[in-house]
Amino acid sequence: MLATYKLDREFLSLLEEPQLRLFESEFKIKKDEFLGIKFDKRGYTVNDKIEQIIDSKIQTIGFFSGAGGLDVGSQLAGSKVISSLDFDRDSVATMKRNKYFSHSTHFHKDIKEMSALDYSKIIKENNPEKLILVGGPPCQPFSKAGYWVTHKNRLGSEDPRNMIGNYLRMIDELSPDGFILENVESLLHPKNKQAVQDLEEAIEKLGYKYIIYRANALDFGVPQKRKRVFFIASKNGIIGEPTKTHGSEKELLLNKDLKPYERVIDWIGKFDDDKYFEPEESTAGKTYDEELKQIPPGKNYFALTERDGHPNPKFEANKRFWSF
Incomplete structure (x- = not known):
């Protein structure tokens, strides 16, 4: 409309x-x-797509789920999410209220407190033919958002907020058929070279073949430039990598299969209305008010x-x- x-x-x-x-x-x-x-005025819902995955024997366990980004993506790809986990109370409450995950078990816990035993009953009841783990461990140690900290003070792989090791531990204990590890593109910055090498060695020791895929959300229909890196791993090897679906005007001339980039205003323009106004979100009188x-x-x-x-x-x- x-x-x-x-x-x-x-x-x-x-x-x-x-x-x-x-x-x-x-x-x-x-x-x-x-x-x-x-x-x-564009909108989208996934609640009408539950029937497409409810009987799927390809199933997913999500970690660091937040509001469910990777979990939603898993189900849209045909893999039923049987469990999610996050240590943030509001994030877990959001997942529990989402009808798209009404069939899932949601843990409000720190991954450091979890083990394969916590999932034994869930896995037995759902009996997946293929099990996949998805997770985006906290990325503060590797994020551009930390560039104001000197390299000397940036801990990287030693940072206590780095949960990659705990995610790998769960992969080791649950031994899924495949997994996805998502993080900020800055993980591949030269200063993080040792951390990436350690991660690659750990994945290989666990018996997985993998690819490292850089993606920009803009290229897949999201109205936002958001670059991420994905470690996509499988015990049986990786056949290929995701193919972008959207592109610039120039790219559209060369590839007729691409759709034009989405515009932010088409998705959130409808919210520019008094009924959506939240006083606490106003920038009036706050930092950078005049600059904005x-x-x-x-x-x-x-x-x-x-x-x-x-x-x-x-x-x-x-x-x-x-x-x-």
Whole structure:
């Protein structure tokens, strides 16, 4: 369903000339009170897809599940999630309230406290023909978000928040047919070379063949640039790797099977309504309040840097870990 996002023209008066040109290069500005941006109200549900996996004998156990990202992906790929785990209470409550996982057992525990014995009954009752583990161990030790910490202070594989070792322990104890280990792309940064080598050696010692796959969520229909690295492992070897489904305008000209990148506004534009307003989320009077007002729609803090021509740069490009 098409709709129009109305932007008050007063906003444009807050932009410096270079930032205004950035905005005008992508949007046609009309000489009326409001600037209208057409968008499509899109939505998606998985609750109507339970029947597709409820009898599947390919089954998954999820770790570090959070709100269920990898778990949802597993079931959309045809693998029934029989259990999830997270140490955050709200995350577990979210999984329990999600009808898509009404058949699953959800643990509110720290993976360090878990062993194969905790899953013996679940596995026996579900009797999977193929068992897969999925998990994205906490990534703070390897994340770009920690670049403000000096390399001397970055612990990496020795960081107590690093749960990769505990995930490998569960893989060893449960001996699944395959598993996925997801982490931030920064894991492959040269400074983490030893940690990656140790991980590769551990996977091989456990008897798995694997590939390391870098992926950008944008290439798979998610309206967000989010780069991740996946260790995809199987006892029987890996046949191939995921094929991207979306691409840029240039890529679409070369590959007719690709779909255009999704736009953020098509998925969340409908929430720009008073009924969704949450006072605690307002940036008024808070850190970077004024800076946020000066960023053109569709841009981020780069618009306030010398790189993008700002006359009074507020930031330096590529020096911030966030991208408001």
